[in-house]
Structure formats: structure tokens, C-alpha cells
Amino acid sequence: MLRQTVYKINNKEISVAVGSNLANLLTDFLSKKRHGKLFLLSNETVFPLWGNKIYKVLKDKFGVVGKIIVADGEQYKNFEIIESILKQLILEGADRTSILITIGGGVITDIGGFAASIFLRGIPVIHYPTTLLAQVDAAIGGKTGVDFYGFKNMVGSFYQPDAIFCDTETLSTLAAGQMSNGMAEIIKYALIGNEEIYKILKNNNSDSIAKASIIEDLIWKSMDTKFNIVAADEKESGKRILLNFGHTFGHAVESASRFSLLHGQAIAIGMAFAYFYSEMRGYATKIRFEQVNRLIGRYGLKTTVPHSIKINDIFTFMAKDKKRSHGNLRFIFAKNMGVAVEKAYDVKDAIDKFMDMG
Ligand SMILES: NC(=O)c1ccc[n+]([C@@H]2O[C@H](COP(=O)([O-])OP(=O)(O)OC[C@H]3O[C@@H](n4cnc5c(N)ncnc54)[C@H](O)[C@@H]3O)[C@@H](O)[C@H]2O)c1
Structure with missing residues (x-):
């Protein structure tokens, strides 16, 4: 059963949805917003499983969609990844009207939120978390960041997403544990x-x-x-x-x-x-x-x-x-x-x- 609501954190409205198969709902949400080029951020594991499907739905509806696929793992939650994301955004013509959509676990929502918060001093970010941990924790609350100098989450920002789509179908492919x-x-x-x-x-x-x-x-x-x-x-x-x-x-x-x-x-x-x-x-x-x-x-x-x-x-x-x-x-x-x-x-x-x- 699809459930939706809107939360407010310091006057910022955050739309949330919990249900299964939410790619069309994401498209509807985006259709109601004025925006420029859309960018998906995912990793090598999640993109083929779930990202590609969402990419196709968005491409059908909005035409060109940028695709940023990074390596999988906490060890890549660092400044180099942020730099590479920012570079790709620039090279592919992102501007203030662009929206970054993260599809993945907590590592992806953390780095995507951070990159979005500093690119052009902040472009909107939408999270499509695909692990249970990210759906109940990492994607919520606006803490973003990377590990630095041997410390976890040492550098980052508080940056609230525009929306969070928790698609429970994605949990079906999670690894044991x-x-x-x-x-x-x-x-x-x-x-x-x-x-x-x-x-x-x-x-x-x-x-x-x-x-x-x-x-x-x-x-x-x-x-x-x-x-x-x-x-x-x-x-x-x-x-x-x-x-x-x-x-x-x-x-x-x-x-x-x-x-x-x-x-x-x-x-x-x-x-x-x-x-x-x-x-x-x-x-x-x-x-x-x-x-x-x-x-x-x-x-x-x-x-x-x-x-x-x-x-x-x-x-x-x-x-x-x-x-x-x-x-x-x-x-x-x-x-x-x-x-x-x-x-x-x-x-x-x-x-x-x-x-x-x-
Ligand atoms: N910002 C916050 O408030 C907050 C809160 C808690 C945790 N975190 C951060 O979240 C990270 C941990 O998140 P996590 O546990 O989601 O780990 P993760 O993002 O590393 O995901 C775990 C593994 O599952 C894979 N995966 C993701 N979705 C999948 C799917 N649907 N099917 C198959 N495989 C899938 C990932 O590629 C990865 O290999 C840590 O970096 C932690 O610091 C942040």
C-alpha cells in the first residue's frame, strides 16, 4: 500500500513515499516541478539492478538524463568521488535547475547529498534509497558527507533532500545480512x-x-x-x-x-x-x-x-x-x-x- 506525506524541517518541505515500484511516482513528482537536466547517481551494483529501470522511465518522460555511476563501497566515500561527481556534472552541463537523484544505499545518499549541497552552492537532491538502512536512517535527516583522514563522516553538510522514495521492492536483491x-x-x-x-x-x-x-x-x-x-x-x-x-x-x-x-x-x-x-x-x-x-x-x-x-x-x-x-x-x-x-x-x-x- 502506497503511503505518502510531506515533512517540514526548518521550512523546507520534504515529500516522502513508502511503497513498492515507485519509479512512476518519482516521474509524477518531477513532472510537477520546474527543473533542468536530471542526473542519476548510483553505483556499479545498484544501477544494473534498479537504477537502469528508473533511468529508462525518466528518459522516456524527460529526454536526456545524466548518469553518474561510481564504484561500490565505503572505501570510495571520499573526496575523490565527490570531485569526480562534480566534474561530471560540469561536463554534462548541469546548472542550478538540475536535480540529482541518488539511487543506492547510505554511501550513495551520503555522497550524493554532499555533492548536491556544494555544487553551485546547492542544487536539489532526491533520494531513492535501496537498502533498509538507508530507507529508515541514512536518507533521512539531512546529514551528508564523506570519510576523511581515517575518520568516518568527518567532512560534510546538513542538506535536506526535496523528496525520499522508499521502494520496498528494491530490498528483494539485498545481500545476506x-x-x-x-x-x-x-x-x-x-x-x-x-x-x-x-x-x-x-x-x-x-x-x-x-x-x-x-x-x-x-x-x-x-x-x-x-x-x-x-x-x-x-x-x-x-x-x-x-x-x-x-x-x-x-x-x-x-x-x-x-x-x-x-x-x-x-x-x-x-x-x-x-x-x-x-x-x-x-x-x-x-x-x-x-x-x-x-x-x-x-x-x-x-x-x-x-x-x-x-x-x-x-x-x-x-x-x-x-x-x-x-x-x-x-x-x-x-x-x-x-x-x-x-x-x-x-x-x-x-x-x-x-x-x-x-
Ligand atoms: N546520513 C546519515 O544520517 C547516515 C545514517 C546512517 C548511516 N549512514 C551512512 O550510510 C552508509 C551505510 O549505508 P548502507 O548500509 O546502506 O551501506 P551501502 O550503501 O554500502 O550498501 C550496502 C551494500 O548493498 C549494496 N546495495 C544497495 N542497495 C542494494 C539493493 N537494492 N540490492 C542489492 N545490493 C544493494 C550496495 O551497493 C553495497 O554494496 C555508511 O557510510 C554510513 O556512514 C549515514
């Missing part, structure tokens, strides 16, 4: 307070959510949760920090695994740790910690740190994070429902004990 990767962020929305999502997750598992009506509902509700938080705090000076739930420890585990764990797999462990640490500090009960562990496990995600990961590496990466936040590591504690943001105490002790559970 990529659905769980996105599910971790959906679980996060439940745990930071969306009770409706929590209920759906409790009543389903990784097989049953594959049903179109359920996954569409989860994407729709997740989008709504993130949009509402971002609308209240676009630049992360307050409430938006809640979206980092499970990420302090999760990021450190992800880095310490040398990225052999997918982001969502690491965040799942980060959320389990948040409950463990919260129980130690009296915010959440042991029963709740166990309930949440079971919930995470239902979606193909682990809740303990793999033995191959060294505790000292985790400490090193957490210390880096702390340095980036000027020594004020605020931790998002889990309560039985919802969260509380407080300064972290005895976190090393909590990590020690948590690692013993693996």
Missing part, C-alpha cells in the same frame, strides 16, 4: 520510545517482517520517528542525540572489528551493552535487559561481542570518540521504556563485565 543491518536501526527507534514499532517487533521475527505490509509499516513508522526528532533538532544540539542510542559502544565495536561487522550488527551489540550498563546503574531492570536481548536476537543480530575483538581496541576507539566530544562522553542510558542522557561513569568496568558474557 543487509536486512538485519537495517533492522538494528528500526529496533533502536522502538527502544528510544516508539511503542508501536516495539509492538510490531515483539509480534514478528526476521522471516515474518519480509511480508510487504509489515516491512512497509516498519519503514513508515521509523521514518516518522526520525523525521520528528530531526524536525525538533536538525543540527544535533539537543534531542537528536537520542538517535545515537547504542552507538557509543557500537561504533567502537564496529571499528575494533576492522569493519568485519556491519554497522547494524555492531549497533545491536551497542544497544545490548546500553541495557547491561543501564541495569548496573539502576536505570533498567535485568528482566528488561533480557527481554531486549531476546528481541534483538529475533532479527538475526547478536548481543555479545565476538571473541575475536580485543577489549583494548574497544577502549582505544571509545577514547577517540571521547576526544572528539571534548572529553564529555554523554552516554544514552536505557530505561525500561525510553532513554536518559547522562554523563558516563565506570564505563570501563561495565565493558569488562559485559565482555565476560560473550
Whole structure:
């Protein structure tokens, strides 16, 4: 079932749609807008699977459409790619009236959003995210950017798209593990307070959510949760920090695994740790910690740190994070429902004990 709405972030209207097979809807949206040449940005994996189909629909309707296909992988989320995108836009005659349409996972929406935000000081961008993670997280909220100097997402901008089209059909070709990767962020929305999502997750598992009506509902509700938080705090000076739930420890585990764990797999462990640490500090009960562990496990995600990961590496990466936040590591504690943001105490002790559970 197609669902559509318009969100507003600091007076910028963002049209969103969730449903299946949305190429024609994208065409209708573009038909109602005045625009010059359209450009598609995708990668070598996604373009043949989904981009080409959309390219043909747009070409039939609007004539010439630019096509920018980049290499696939986080290692290409860098300045060189941005430069090559900007060069191609110039060579193919893009101007202020052009629109860039990104088709891909979070890497593509991040680099496409960033390139669009700086080309001619900003041309419109539309996201057509094709991973679950990008549909429920990366494409929403306007954070764009690239990795730089060994740091993830070190350089970028806040830049809201004109529209986001979440086509659930594209999820059918995702590689193993990529659905769980996105599910971790959906679980996060439940745990930071969306009770409706929590209920759906409790009543389903990784097989049953594959049903179109359920996954569409989860994407729709997740989008709504993130949009509402971002609308209240676009630049992360307050409430938006809640979206980092499970990420302090999760990021450190992800880095310490040398990225052999997918982001969502690491965040799942980060959320389990948040409950463990919260129980130690009296915010959440042991029963709740166990309930949440079971919930995470239902979606193909682990809740303990793999033995191959060294505790000292985790400490090193957490210390880096702390340095980036000027020594004020605020931790998002889990309560039985919802969260509380407080300064972290005895976190090393909590990590020690948590690692013993693996
Ligand atoms: N801007 C934000 O707010 C935000 C939030 C979360 C994550 N991110 C960023 O998003 C990135 C991770 O995104 P991701 O998990 O989507 O990874 P990704 O973009 O690397 O996609 C994962 C893999 O799936 C492939 N793929 C994409 N769609 C496919 C499809 N429909 N069928 C088959 N294969 C497909 C991709 O080519 C890639 O190989 C990271 O760079 C992260 O920093 C940004």
C-alpha cells in the first residue's frame, strides 16, 4: 500500500513515499516541478539492478538524463568521488535547475547529498534509497558527507533532500545480512520510545517482517520517528542525540572489528551493552535487559561481542570518540521504556563485565 506525506524541517518541505515500484511516482513528482537536466547517481551494483529501470522511465518522460555511476563501497566515500561527481556534472552541463537523484544505499545518499549541497552552492537532491538502512536512517535527516583522514563522516553538510522514495521492492536483491543491518536501526527507534514499532517487533521475527505490509509499516513508522526528532533538532544540539542510542559502544565495536561487522550488527551489540550498563546503574531492570536481548536476537543480530575483538581496541576507539566530544562522553542510558542522557561513569568496568558474557 502506497503511503505518502510531506515533512517540514526548518521550512523546507520534504515529500516522502513508502511503497513498492515507485519509479512512476518519482516521474509524477518531477513532472510537477520546474527543473533542468536530471542526473542519476548510483553505483556499479545498484544501477544494473534498479537504477537502469528508473533511468529508462525518466528518459522516456524527460529526454536526456545524466548518469553518474561510481564504484561500490565505503572505501570510495571520499573526496575523490565527490570531485569526480562534480566534474561530471560540469561536463554534462548541469546548472542550478538540475536535480540529482541518488539511487543506492547510505554511501550513495551520503555522497550524493554532499555533492548536491556544494555544487553551485546547492542544487536539489532526491533520494531513492535501496537498502533498509538507508530507507529508515541514512536518507533521512539531512546529514551528508564523506570519510576523511581515517575518520568516518568527518567532512560534510546538513542538506535536506526535496523528496525520499522508499521502494520496498528494491530490498528483494539485498545481500545476506543487509536486512538485519537495517533492522538494528528500526529496533533502536522502538527502544528510544516508539511503542508501536516495539509492538510490531515483539509480534514478528526476521522471516515474518519480509511480508510487504509489515516491512512497509516498519519503514513508515521509523521514518516518522526520525523525521520528528530531526524536525525538533536538525543540527544535533539537543534531542537528536537520542538517535545515537547504542552507538557509543557500537561504533567502537564496529571499528575494533576492522569493519568485519556491519554497522547494524555492531549497533545491536551497542544497544545490548546500553541495557547491561543501564541495569548496573539502576536505570533498567535485568528482566528488561533480557527481554531486549531476546528481541534483538529475533532479527538475526547478536548481543555479545565476538571473541575475536580485543577489549583494548574497544577502549582505544571509545577514547577517540571521547576526544572528539571534548572529553564529555554523554552516554544514552536505557530505561525500561525510553532513554536518559547522562554523563558516563565506570564505563570501563561495565565493558569488562559485559565482555565476560560473550
Ligand atoms: N546520513 C546519515 O544520517 C547516515 C545514517 C546512517 C548511516 N549512514 C551512512 O550510510 C552508509 C551505510 O549505508 P548502507 O548500509 O546502506 O551501506 P551501502 O550503501 O554500502 O550498501 C550496502 C551494500 O548493498 C549494496 N546495495 C544497495 N542497495 C542494494 C539493493 N537494492 N540490492 C542489492 N545490493 C544493494 C550496495 O551497493 C553495497 O554494496 C555508511 O557510510 C554510513 O556512514 C549515514
